[in-house]
Amino acid sequence: MKPRDPADFTETKLSSEPVFEGQLLRVHRDTVRLPxxxxxxxxxxxxxxAVIVIAQPDPQSVLMERQFRYPVGRHFIELPAGKIDQxxxxxxxxERELQEECGYIAGQWRHLTTLHPCIGYADERVELFLATDxxxxxxxxxxxxxxEVMTVSLREALDWVVEGRISDSxxxxxxxxxxxxxxxxx
Amino acid sequence: MKPRDPADFTETKLSSEPVFEGQLLRVHRDTVRLPxxxxxxxxxxxxxxAVIVIAQPDPQSVLMERQFRYPVGRHFIELPAGKIDQxxxxxxxxERELQEECGYIAGQWRHLTTLHPCIGYADERVELFLATDxxxxxxxxxxxxxxEVMTVSLREALDWVVEGRISDSxxxxxxxxxxxxxxxxx
Numbered sequence: 031m032k033p034r035d036p037a038d039f040t041e042t043k044l045s046s047e048p049v050f051e052g053q054l055l056r057v058h059r060d061t062v063r064l065p066x067x068x069x070x071x072x073x074x075x076x077x078x079x080a081v082i083v084i085a086q087p088d089p090q091s092v093l094m095e096r097q098f099r100y101p102v103g104r105h106f107i108e109l110p111a112g113k114i115d116q117x118x119x120x121x122x123x124x125e126r127e128l129q130e131e132c133g134y135i136a137g138q139w140r141h142l143t144t145l146h147p148c149i150g151y152a153d154e155r156v157e158l159f160l161a162t163d164x165x166x167x168x169x170x171x172x173x174x175x176x177x178e179v180m181t182v183s184l185r186e187a188l189d190w191v192v193e194g195r196i197s198d199s200x201x202x203x204x205x206x207x208x209x210x211x212x213x214x215x216x
Numbered sequence: 217m218k219p220r221d222p223a224d225f226t227e228t229k230l231s232s233e234p235v236f237e238g239q240l241l242r243v244h245r246d247t248v249r250l251p252x253x254x255x256x257x258x259x260x261x262x263x264x265x266a267v268i269v270i271a272q273p274d275p276q277s278v279l280m281e282r283q284f285r286y287p288v289g290r291h292f293i294e295l296p297a298g299k300i301d302q303x304x305x306x307x308x309x310x311e312r313e314l315q316e317e318c319g320y321i322a323g324q325w326r327h328l329t330t331l332h333p334c335i336g337y338a339d340e341r342v343e344l345f346l347a348t349d350x351x352x353x354x355x356x357x358x359x360x361x362x363x364e365v366m367t368v369s370l371r372e373a374l375d376w377v378v379e380g381r382i383s384d385s386x387x388x389x390x391x392x393x394x395x396x397x398x399x400x401x402x
Contacts, residue, residue, distance in 0.1 A: 055243060100260070105222070
């Protein structure tokens, strides 16, 4: 039996307006044609994209950052990450963030995958990189950027996930991906 | 040697204003006091929270949905998920979404963890649940909701992650978590 073709649920843009332009966030509101001919409103964030870096001083450990995240109102332990500057290659963003925030350059870079962290209300895509062959050269944090860098064993970091001490989704995902690589499965 | 106390990078709210109130999105702009005494602006989404459900007809497979996500402009294969209604218990949201979207009720529920998907620009928290002992009772989609439900083996779903066919972050994270459970590691 031939598999059924997947259904087409495409929503088509009828109109689009910027409804908020902030320093960080840009919100659009579109009217769309639904698959059944009806219309609906879609509000979403336009995002420049971002990178996440699994940076490993050795195959069993990762660099992590601890910083305060105001929207949630507490400190988080995270993998290094950052927004892509306009026109910047994601690879360049990853190198820049690793050096600026953690103070490391990497001899080996590998692009692992493209992720979509927030498909309900943002167009954001995130490029996940693996950085190895690390060399410490010293950080150069942006003004107003406050964070601590730590090296954590992959095993301990995954324990922190189970305990709920690490709850940032990109970091949980990145650590589980790193474990698949460490085990030679991915 | 005593471990060093973690640094306090807390940012304190000086003022807060709603800058956009849409049907779906609420954006706030706050002025904050930085750890070094300076000030900065923080824009973020106020979100009611959400749930993700790993629903397993058997220990080696999961229910997934295929739907169009307008902000990114294409179809995605996802774990069942949904926003928490005002005043609703996350457990109730999970039961509701599993029945409405997939047409299943579950005899066993387990809360796995609390995640923060978007700490750079949203206060959203996501509760991750495991649902087993499933019984099909028929879906009842909201009007204007279009999706296909499928049962996929965990192994195949993880292959789709590596191939990039699954790129929704919550789904990648949920599948990797489900594999840890299937292996008896978590």
